[in-house]
Amino acid sequence: MSAYILIATFRSHWSAVAASFNAPIAGVFFALEVVVGRYALKVFAPIVIASVAGTVVTRIDLGNIPAFMSVPDYFVVSFLEVPAFVLLGIACTAMATIFMYSIFVTEDVIGKMPMPAWLRPALGGFIIGAIGLAYPHVLGVGYEATDQALKEALPSGFMIALIVAKTAATAIALGCGFAGGVFNPSLFLGAMTGGAFGIIAATVFPELSSSHGALPLWGWQV
Numbered sequence: 001m002s003a004y005i006l007i008a009t010f011r012s013h014w015s016a017v018a019a020s021f022n023a024p025i026a027g028v029f030f031a032l033e034v035v036v037g038r039y040a041l042k043v044f045a046p047i048v049i050a051s052v053a054g055t056v057v058t059r060i061d062l063g064n065i066p067a068f069m070s071v072p073d074y075f076v077v078s079f080l081e082v083p084a085f086v087l088l089g090i091a092c093t094a095m096a097t098i099f100m101y102s103i104f105v106t107e108d109v110i111g112k113m114p115m116p117a118w119l120r121p122a123l124g125g126f127i128i129g130a131i132g133l134a135y136p137h138v139l140g141v142g143y144e145a146t147d148q149a150l151k152e153a154l155p156s157g158f159m160i161a162l163i164v165a166k167t168a169a170t171a172i173a174l175g176c177g178f179a180g181g182v183f184n185p186s187l188f189l190g191a192m193t194g195g196a197f198g199i200i201a202a203t204v205f206p207e208l209s210s211s212h213g214a215l216p217l218w219g220w221q222v
Contacts, residue, residue, distance in 0.1 A: 015027075015050040015051060015053055015054030016054060017030050017051075017054075017183075018050070018051035018052070018054045018055045019054035019055055019057065019058040020141075022055060022058065022059070023055070024048075024051040024052050024054075024055040025051075027047075027051035027054070027055070028044075028047050028048055028051050084201050084205075087197075088193075088194060088197050088219055091193055091197055091219075092190055092193050092194070092219050095163065095189055095190075095193045096186070096189075098167070099167050099170070099171075099182070099185070099186070099189060100182075102167055102168070102171040103170065103171045103174055103175070103182070105171075106171035106172060106174070106175035107171075107174065107175040109175070110123075110124075110172075110175040110176055111175075117177070120175075120176040120177055121176050121177055121178060123176060124172050124173055124175070124176025124177070124178060125176075127172050128169050128172055128173060131165050131168060131169050132169070134165070135161065135162060135165040137162055138162060138165045138166040138169050138188075139169075141184045141188075142166070142184065142185075142187075142188035145162060145188065145191075145192070146187065146188060146191045146192075149191045149192060149194075149195035150191070152195075154195060155199070156195070156196040156199035156200060159192040159193075159195045159196040159199075160192075160196050162188075162192050163189055163192045163193060163196070166185055166188055166189055166192070167185075167189065170182065170185045190219040191219055192219075193219045194219020195219070197219065
């Protein structure tokens, strides 16, 4: 019975991931690799059914619209760009480490604060609201800002500011007991890190760099 309840509970999660990105196949593999943690035949059929069902309902209601609109075609100009991709991977790894560490530290600090548990979400909402007033792009899942980064519409300084603001907002939200996770914030931070890195690399080596809009896409995948 417990295994059945677990699969039934996860079904909504698998369906939501597939529907959010309009990507049923990606939803299946995400569920197997991240949620289940292994490839198991007994959960494969429920995962596929949930992912397809979520995508179909979304397409009926909203249409067949990709999560990220009109991503341009990007090309590698020179093989000398490969070291830059390695450096981008290192930068994204450092960003991910700082991001997770900030969450753990914030949870620990807020947990030790002498205040009733019901007051923590109110405090978190106040702080996140202040951050959102200064940087509205960090609120929600951040698809709009990611789209703008892919289209090379954001300056590097602003993307660095968004990285700091999104990290702080997510850490405070989770530390104050808000429901949520790190999946979408990780995509957002990867895109912003890649975007800022791409602009800096294109400025230093303009003749060896492809369009810096490609770097948010690669940073997003790291």
